[in-house]
Amino acid sequence: MxxxxxxxxxxxxxxxxxxxxxxxxxxxxxxxxxxxxxxxxxxxxxxxxxxxxxxxxxxxxxxxxxxxxxxxxxxxxxxxxxxxxxxxxxxxxxxxxxxxxxxxxxxxxxxxxEDSCAELTRTDIIKCIQSERVRFRGIDLSGLDLSKLDLSFVDFSFACLKNVFFSRANLHCAKFRDVDAEGSIFHNATLRECEFTGANLRGALLAGANLQSANLQDACLIGCSFCGANLRSAHLQNADLTDANLEGANLEGANLKVKERKLPGFS
The missing domain is CATH 3.30.710.10 (Potassium Channel Kv1.1; Chain A)
Known part of the structure; x- marks a missing residue:
């Protein structure tokens, strides 16, 4: 040494x-x-x-x-x-x-x-979120930069969110049910009480994100980074946490019942 x-x-x-x-x-x-x-x-x-x-x-x-x-x-x-x-x-x-x-x-x-396949632009999103109830259910938003936006309570259910950049965005109570968000960046995003049931978040970066009381049941979290994330009281039943990085994450009160899998770092 x-x-x-x-x-x-x-x-x-x-x-x-x-x-x-x-x-x-x-x-x-x-x-x-x-x-x-x-x-x-x-x-x-x-x-x-x-x-x-x-x-x-x-x-x-x-x-x-x-x-x-x-x-x-x-x-x-x-x-x-x-x-x-x-x-x-x-x-x-x-x-x-x-x-x-x-x-x-x-x-x-x-x-x-390259005229990406996203159906909306960042400008379109900003215009939409000025409405009281915003839904992007089933829409392809892959590759968009939505960082730092207030997207609280927005419904993204069933949308394609591959490689979307949500860094530092406010997504409080947003719905991500059954979304495909593989490779997306949620660094330092606010995700309190979000709904991620059945979502594909393979390889997503959630370092420093606030996921307090978020619902991640049955989500694919393979290879995700939760370094320093707040997962207090989060619901992780049956989530696939294979190769997930939970270093420094706050898991106080989190439901960690993982069916037929071993949670990294836990026995």
């Missing part, structure tokens, strides 16, 4: 077998709240191979070069949609929220430029 005081500014990393050389400043300055910044800021100790001098992290080395370049110059790389999906997964692990938002901005612009 070594401490920050023993480290030089030069850091050697072994990421899943691929080796990199960088500096403490690169790993800590651009995203100071990230896992990488925490590892090398001096607040924690890190494990280093005493003979070879490398800090080992068991993650995808192919994508880590893009992460390093982002930390160095703040530019999101130009990649295919499938490569972006892999990079978002790694950025989520390292808690690089700036990179995640940058990737989603590019993907949303790409969808707009």
């Amino acid at each position: 070594m401490r920050h005081s023993d480290l030089s500014s030069l850091i050697r990393l072994n990421i899943g077998g691929k080796k990199f050389c960088t500096t403490i400043d690169t790993l800590t300055c651009r995203e100071p709240d990230s896992m990488l910044a925490a590892m090398f800021s001096g607040r924690h100790t890190v494990c280093q191979d005493a003979e070879k001098g490398y800090v080992f992290v068991d993650r995808d080395g192919k994508q880590f070069r893009h992460i390093l370049n982002w930390l160095r110059d703040g530019v999101v790389p130009t990649l295919t949609d499938s490569d972006y999906s892999e990079l978002i997964r790694e950025a989520e692990y390292y808690q690089l929220l700036g990179l995640i938002e940058g990737i989603n901005s590019i993907l949303n612009k790409r969808k707009d430029d």
